[in-house]
Amino acid sequence: QVQLVESGGGVVQPGGSLRLSCATSGFTFSNYDMHWVRQAPGKGLEWVAFIRDDGVNKYSADSLKGRFTISRDNSKNTLYLQMNSLRAEDTAVYYCAKVFSIVEAGTVMWGFGPWGQGTLVTVSS
């Protein structure tokens, strides 16, 4: 079955860097667009970044001001999130999510799913 497993979280000082990984299995990774989503403690879901299946087109949330970079290695079935200049407000559980798409009655519909279990990033001195 489809599995997504995040790793790389931990405690980092403000201004530091961290690289998250999302190892996938159970589907043809190179055929699917992927996302990162985060959730600060006790808060809602916040979209972070997106990457197309071929790795060429990428988008990230404006609020990140270019500090985070999404990438992928289709030969390793793995998604990455490079996080630089980390701030206390980046403290969150970070989830990777596969894009869900389906065609019904000639219409393409979308969503996120499935999701990984998440990895906790804590930015603190």
Next chain:
Amino acid sequence: EIVLTQSPGTLSLSPGERATLSCRASQSVSNSYLAWYQQKPGQAPRLLIYGASSTATGIPDRFSGSGSGTDFTLTIRRLEPEDFAVYYCQWYGSSPPWTFGQGTKVEIK
């Protein structure tokens, strides 16, 4: 940017009751781009509804979605104990950002 506003923030209900959750978009959106998720404590979100009204695989038929334009609704016909959770709506359009509503918590009364 599409802003999604969910209401109420918290819904206190008893098992067996009907839950009605609202999601309002800041501008008209295509039904194709509206999804709902369920998140239980300590777990990742799970896709419930896509295309505003289509139920994802494995989701019980007591869950249903409806709406169009700017107003969308998630209905849980008869609440089971495992349905008490937080629910998020999401706009999945053709360009970023792919925003979420702030969530509605369905709690046991």
